[in-house]
Amino acid sequence: MTEAVVSHPHFVSLEGGEGAGKTSALAAIRDLLHARGHEVVVTREPGGTPLAERIRELLLAPSDGEKLAPETELLLMFASRAQHVREVIRPALRRGAFVVSDRFTDSSYAYQAAGRGLDEALVAELERRVVGIQPGLTLLLDLDVREGRARTAGRDLWPDRIESEQDDFFERVREGFRRRAAAEPQRFRVIDASQPPAEVAAAVTKALAQWLDAKPQ
Template identity: 70%
Template sequence: MTDIESHPRLISLEGGEGAGKTTVLNALRETLLQAGHEVVSTREPGGTPLAERIRQLLLSPDGEKPSPETELLLMFAARAQHVRETIRPALARGAWVVCDRFTDSSYAYQGGGRGLDVAFIAELERRVVGLQPGLTLLLDLGVSQGRARASGRDAQPDRIERERDDFFERVREAYLARAAAEPKRFRVIDASREAATVVADVTGVLREWMAAA
């Protein structure tokens, strides 16, 4: 597989820690359901039983720390399984898929954050994924504000969430660079605002997208 297909019914949510992706994903799902569509809401890493097991390996703060290269390859192993077993079958039967993170997260976290070769990530994307969202919503938020929000959660931070601020600054820069390079696919949403305002923005973008799809 060498070509990358852009699918209009695959929508991804991207952003750093504390950006509010869960709230936005739920709002997108409800908007699509109200329009009469079947919706599959999913996440990465994860989305299948095997990919969820890989997620545990990747994000657990316990045990051996994976090298950046190992982290990247495990992310793509989970993504390959996710695309084959969950995303493509859903798209084939006419469903919409809303995914909390997709391949852009590897460019941001393993490329920007870890400093891995972007050309290698692109090669993996072509060869083992071959699929790209038609629409990507980037919830953009300053690192300090995002970390403050994330620290208020009940859950313990996972291994990646425990990284230093400079790591997340590089992640944010990589996300914004990708959005600037692909303005037709990306919509950058200011996630520093109240949740209701952010939700109104993203559901408005979705309605416009559905009308044009």
């Protein structure tokens, strides 16, 4: 069993609420790392492996009448994450690649702890014992909830189970992310995602370049 969560210098995560523009930001991160000569593995959560993608389907499918309990949601998230870490993330890091993940454990602190009201200590215990690793850099795309929902309204004709939550849920999620960033300023870089996509991508690229340049060679 893992007793400590270790930060890895080749592991970058991207976090944020609905409509924050993670797709273009991920492309900007990948392009910069490639330009610097690194192998890059871009992945996502929940998901990232065939089995983890099947768990993703369970997590995001609209309810068929039986409501998913918050504890069930959390444990499914960590089941997917455990598989993801074992099969994708750790092997890539061992061979020296950079891993860029669209969401990681910070999302469980935001969505399941802050959003669903579960105990953060439970998330932390699962993080220690099941995951054991955290990104060296986390880029948080911060956006007003109403603006984010407006951006996704025309895009998501069939919103998934989590996207269908009410604004108050997403306000709690946003606050959860912001608390995480305030508590770990050495790891987080907060990006104003209310800007046009090109400016958000430029801000992400700048933050990543500064972090890379500051790392020991």
